[in-house]
Amino acid sequence: xxxxxxxxxxxxxxxxxxxxxxxxxxxxxxxxxxxxxxxxxxxxxxxxxxxxxxxxxxxxxxxxxxxxxxxxxxxxxxxxxxxxxxxxxxxxxxxxxxxxxxxxxxxxxxxxxxxxxxxxxxxxxxxxxxxxxxxxxxxxxxxxxxxxxxxxxxxxxxxxxxxxxxxxxxxxxxxxxxxxxxxxxxxxxxxxxxxxxxxxxxxxxxxxxxxxxxxxxxxxxxxxxxxxxxxxxxxxxxxxxxxxxxxxxxxxxxxxxxxxxxxxxxxxxxxxxxx
Numbered sequence: 001x002x003x004x005x006x007x008x009x010x011x012x013x014x015x016x017x018x019x020x021x022x023x024x025x026x027x028x029x030x031x032x033x034x035x036x037x038x039x040x041x042x043x044x045x046x047x048x049x050x051x052x053x054x055x056x057x058x059x060x061x062x063x064x065x066x067x068x069x070x071x072x073x074x075x076x077x078x079x080x081x082x083x084x085x086x087x088x089x090x091x092x093x094x095x096x097x098x099x100x101x102x103x104x105x106x107x108x109x110x111x112x113x114x115x116x117x118x119x120x121x122x123x124x125x126x127x128x129x130x131x132x133x134x135x136x137x138x139x140x141x142x143x144x145x146x147x148x149x150x151x152x153x154x155x156x157x158x159x160x161x162x163x164x165x166x167x168x169x170x171x172x173x174x175x176x177x178x179x180x181x182x183x184x185x186x187x188x189x190x191x192x193x194x195x196x197x198x199x200x201x202x203x204x205x206x207x208x209x210x211x212x213x214x215x216x217x218x219x220x221x222x223x224x225x226x227x228x229x230x231x232x233x234x235x236x237x238x239x240x241x242x243x244x245x246x247x248x249x250x251x252x253x254x255x256x257x258x259x260x261x262x263x264x265x266x267x268x269x270x271x272x273x274x275x
Contacts, residue, residue, distance in 0.1 A: 001154075001156045001158060002156060003083060003156070003158075003200070003201045003202045003203065004144050004147070004153075004159050004202075004203075004206060005074070005158070005207055006143060006144075006147065006206050006238075007151045007153070008141060008143060008146065008147065008151075008209075008244045008248070009208045009209075009212065009238070009239065009241035009247065009248065009249040009250060010139065010208070010209055010250040011094060011100065011139070011207065011208060011209055011210055011211050011235065011239070011250065013211075013250035013251045013263070014026060014027050014251070015027070015251075016026050016139065016142070016171070017140050018142050018146045018262075019046070019048040019049070019145075019146060019149060019150065020047075020048055020150070020265045021043075021046070022042065022043050022046035022047075022048040022049050023040075023041075023049075023142070024040075024041040024042075025039070025040050025041075025044050025138065025142075026038065026039045026041075027036050027135060028166065030118055030123060030163035030253075031123070033125060034070070034123040034125060034126075035041040035123075035124055035125065035126040035127075035133075035134055036122070036123055036131065036133070036134055036135055036138075037121065037122075037123045037125050037174050038121070038122045038123070038138070039119065039120075039121055040118075040119070040120050041117065041118070041119050042076075042098075042108045042117070042118040042119075043116075043118075044076065044108040044109070044110070044112045044116050044117075044118055045112070045115075045116065046112055048150075048214065049108065049125050051149075052149070053110060057109055057173070058081075058105055058107055058164050059104045059105040059106065060105060060160070060171055060172075060173040061081065061104065061186065062103070062104070062105065062132060062164060062169045062171050062172055062185075063100075063101060063102060063103050063104065063169070063170055063172055063182060064100050064124075064127075064168055064169055064170075065089070065100055065101070065124050065168065065169055065170070065182075065186065066100050066127045066128060066129065067100055067124050067126070067132070067168055068097055068098065068099055068100060068124060069097075069098045069122070069123075069124050069133065070095055070096070070097050070098070070121070070122070070123045071089060071095065071096045071098070071106070071120055071121070071122060072094065072095040072096070072120060072121040073089045073090050073091050073092060073093065073118070073119070073120040074091055074119040074120060074121065075091065075117055075118065075119040075120075076108065076109070076112060076116050076117055076118035076119060076120075077089070077090050077108070077109035077112055077116075077118065078090075078106060078107075078118060078120050079106065079108070079109040080096070080098070080104060080105075080106045080107060080109065081104055081105050081106070081182075082098070082102050082103070082104045083102050083103050084103070084106050084175055088109050089120075091211065095121075097146075097158070101182070103172040103175075103181065126156075127168045129168070130187040130218075130219045130222050130223075131165060131166055131167065131219075132167065132168050132203060133168050134167070134169045135170060135211065135212070136166075136205055136211070136212060136215065136216050136219075137163065137166060137167030137169070138167075139209045139211060139227075140163055140204065140205050140206060140209045140210060141163050141164075141167070141209055143206070143209035144159065144160075144163065144209075147275050155200075158192060158193065158196070158197045158200065158202050159197070159202050160193075161188055161189050161192050161193030161197065162193040162194060162197040162202040162203070162204050163193075163204050164189055164193065164199070164206065165189035165190055165193040165194045165204065166194075166204030166219065166225055167204075169187065169189075170182070170185040170186045170188070170189040171185055171189065172185055173185055173188075176208060176244070194223060194225060195225050198223065198224075198225025198226045198229075199225050203220065203229040204216075204219075204220065205219070205220065205228065205229070207234045207235035207238045207239075208235075208239075208242075210235070213232070213235040216230075217229075217231070217232050218230070256264070
């Protein structure tokens, strides 16, 4: 087991494409009362999605102690397992609001037509704290998942717990633990993921995957076991390393569209840091 060492650079990309274009996420400005607003496009019959389904694996079941999560399907069928029971959502169902607390996971409904495409909107309410289901969480979680699926990285449970804790998300222990599921899940996320993980070198965010690196540094600096990861100039160094090796650094759409390019985006964030 070892902390993640990103093998791809996608910070600033919009949209973000994962698993050989099987999964494409586009960031949009959140509406009032929401902290994220993503358009998600999944090809249910893409070879990579079929590969995952054939393995019998599903996204990890988890819960959010403080945040509401919202799903609105535009095309295709989305399955959301809530407390062990699968629910299928289509465009006709409108927006579904999942309150804080339930154990859940979501995925493209299996068995859709060969040419089917799933498109849905995903958003969440603010958590009111540093740990939050936000853009940085999704960027790092799916960056890590892609390295596992496409590049042979072995998954590390401490790294997973560390990332989920930073996203106000906690893995759900087995159902038979009953009322202890949530307390134990949160205990593992905080004690193993944040405290022990931090001491062992596991960071919740990595500059190669995190668009707003300065905000991520602020979050890590607020925890005594993660302060050492808040190196504000590290993203510049890592980006330069990828360029020097001639490797892809993503489309950097967020930098280009919202801040006039990477260098100007960095300069603006540096000025914010010094205020």
